[in-house]
Amino acid sequence: MDKNSSCSHIACTVTFQDLKAEFNYSISVRPHITNVGAFGEAYIVQTCTLPPSAPPPVTKEPIPIQGAHLSNTEAEFAFSEDMFNDTNGEITHYDVLVSEDQEVAKCRQPKTWKEAHSRSPVPCYFATPSFWTPFARDPSGAEAKRSLACVSNDLRARCVLGSDTTCGPGRCNGPLKEGITYAVWIRAYTAGGYRDSPPLYTTTKKANGNGVSKISIEAFTMSIMCFLPLFITK
Incomplete structure (x- = not known):
């Protein structure tokens, strides 16, 4: 018997650790008398399947991605498949939830994109369809990836929020506010x-009065500065 077991009179208790949920286990016993021969024949005393439960707390976080390729109503992020541990059961699907920064703690009943963006500040809403996963290994997963404009391999997904301009009344990855x-x-x-991951925070670009984003203005200004010496030397 090991340190995770104890015996009292005719009963023994054994504790097994680090078992994974949704696996079938058979527990067998082989009798042995100290200093007398070999172990006896094994017999099964119990079979069981550990029930699934919520995933354990995450060890990684989603990552915001900045870039000039994004419009003023888009944001990009990435997360890895191993961000959630499957010890408590297979990860069957995901949701991506979005809200304005001050609304995170109020997310009890997520809205649809259309309903959320009719309010200010924007309450939390589902940006993904039901039973969504970007890590699907079969062709049926292609539609799930397109719904959030995801590019993924087996371990990491990179997705764009705000890419769907054809939203109806249901769940949708519709445009963000500038x-x-x-x-x-x-x-x-x-x-x-x-289980929810910790939130990441990202700010969409804001256009000036002419509809040109700040990052575009900065890039244009830099190009003028770079070319100006060429005009002076001629």
Whole structure:
């Protein structure tokens, strides 16, 4: 018997650790008398399947990605498949939740994109369809990736928020508001519950009066500065 077991009179208790949920286990016993021969024949005393539960706390966080390729109503982020541990059961699907930064703690009943963006500040909403995963290994997963403009391999997904301009009344990855700081977090599900990642924060670009974003103005200004000496030397 090891340190995770104890015996009293005719009963023994054994504790098994680090077992994974949704696996079938058989527990067998082989009798042995100290200093007398070999172990006896094994017999099964119990079989069981560990039930799934919510994923354990995450060890990694989603990452915001900045870039000139994004429009004023888009934001980009990345997260890895191993951000959520599958010890408590297989990760079956994900949700991406979005809100304005000050609304994170109020997210009890997520809205649709259309309903959320009719309010100010923007409350939390689902940016993904139901039962979404960007890590699908089969062709049916292609539609899930397109719904959030995701590029992914087996371990990491890079997705664009605000890429769908054809939103209806249901879940949708519709355009974000300009110049707003959004919180974005991932919700992972098992058959026994879900766990949220910590939120990342990202601010959309804001256009000036002519509809040109600040980053475009800065890039244009830099190009003038770079070419100006050429005009002076001629």
